[in-house]
Amino acid sequence: MSDYDVIRHFADTxxxxxxxxxxxxxxxxxxxxxxxxxxxxxxxxxxxxDDEENRLSSKDKSHG
Numbered sequence: 922m923s924d925y926d927v928i929r930h931f932a933d934t935x936x937x938x939x940x941x942x943x944x945x946x947x948x949x950x951x952x953x954x955x956x957x958x959x960x961x962x963x964x965x966x967x968x969x970x971d972d973e974e975n976r977l978s979s980k981d982k983s984h985g
Contacts, residue, residue, distance in 0.1 A: 950956075
């Protein structure tokens with residue numbers, strides 16, 4: 922058996938299993954309950970600049 926056949930056989934069997942394990946770990950890590958706060962912060966992060974501008978403009982209007 923040539924080196925190519927050995928490497929291909931290894932990649933076809935153990936490589937697929939390793940990729941499945943890595944994918945499963947990443948998916949479980951992403952959807953763990955303690956990550957909810959991080960995901961909520963990331964979801965509203967793009968609006969932080971707009972909120973700051975709205976607060977500044979409302980302060981300017983309230984001071985006359």
